[in-house]
Amino acid sequence: MGEAASPAGEFTLRVYRQDPAGASVPRYDPFRVPLLPRMTVLDAVAYVQSRLDPSVAFRFSCRAGMCGTCAMVVNGTERWTCRTSIATLGSRVVTVEPLRHLPVIRDLVVDMTPFFAKFAAVEAAFAPKAGKAGPARILPDAPERRAIAPHIECITCGACTSACTMLRWDPEYLGPAALNRAFTLIADSRDALGPRRLALLDGEHGCWRCHTQLTCTEVCPMDLRPSEAIQNLKRMLAARALRQVWHSLGAAADEGAAAPVEPAPPREGPPVPAPPPRPARRPGLAALLTVVLLAGAVGVAFLLWAGASSRAAPPAVVAEGAHSPLPVAGLALYRELQCGACHSILGNGGKTARDLWRVGARRDAGRLARLLRDPEEVIPGSGMPRYHLPEPELAALVAYLSSLDLGAARSVRVQPEAARGARLLLASGCLGCHRASGAGAAQGRPLAP
Structure with a gap:
């Protein structure tokens, strides 16, 4: 941030302040900051710390939009502060807050431990299949590559997690970042943990907690679509449920057909006449319920697909x-x-x-x-x-x-x-x-x- 250029006015920077270790009550401190040419929000916070109040705590690293560590909530929206120009905000009052749904260490610095714990919960490390000696050959236009590509460049800045409203009501929810990462692994044919990883997501705090409000997609600085990845996971789980029902029905039918029939003990006295032949049995209630359940599962899967398709990103x-x-x-x-x-x-x-x-x-x-x-x-x-x-x-x-x-x-x-x-x-x-x-x-x- 250069000092040679003259400021084009001033603006007010409202900084969220809190020191949990000191049991301080959260507050907002206003600072008058000169509006320098091409000044970013990160520049403004650094100006406050270096010139006005050295006790202001915040986090940053590359200042080039590559690491994501400077993510904060700016005027109510999650942004990379190093890439957010003060001029583009269109306001003379700029409010900066820490990311939501994460413990505040001090002021604008949050503890990312719960965020990365969600990655560990979905086993976010790639596990190659056994017996694969050489590199896999996946063509650039392969379906799995096209499915994974829109979700692969996450740099774990936490903006999507902060914007997710469901984490406010369910802190145990895995969240969009971890689920997005899980999808990229489950959809990868080279990964060995796909079925086990998918089972980890099928629960109260898994992908079913997502209500498809798209707030994570809206704020992602990398233009990723976590909500689309979560919808893909829901479709995978619905397909898995259909396969399980089908296999269980087949197993039950095989078990019934293979059950041995013990011969009746001999009777004394005159022979009993054989009963008349029974008419062909119509499908019973169990078969009807099976058909209804299968149709309902197919309908749910279709609705999930249609919902994701209607909210897909517009053509580029x-x-x-x-x-x-x-x-x-x-x-x-x-x-x-x-x-x-x-x-x-x-x-x-x-x-x-x-x-x-x-x-x-x-x-x-x-x-x-x-x-x-x-x-x-x-x-x-x-x-x-x-x-x-x-x-x-x-x-x-x-x-x-x-x-x-x-x-x-x-x-x-x-x-x-x-x-x-x-x-x-x-x-x-x-x-x-x-x-x-x-x-x-x-x-x-x-x-x-």
């Missing part, structure tokens, strides 16, 4: 020709805000609201901005939530929606890394001086043609 596409970082950053915002839960793009996504492909031809940028600021004012009764977005993020989301026209009949896919990079570029404030593909200011050297 932009219109062909949209090369500016603004629409790509807007794509990342579109995913963060879970717009795809209601809207679809090219038929992919939710079904309760209209498809947004070519929305740029139906709505100009100004109307889209007004709609995102106050949906009820533009379309009364739409039911669309109101987003309080800072202007840079609003402009990026409008640019993305507008790019879905461009007179293009085709779309191009955007890699998650590219969308995340454009989002970080927007949040960093670099476009305040530099230009990149037509976006930003012209004072600095262009970052891209």
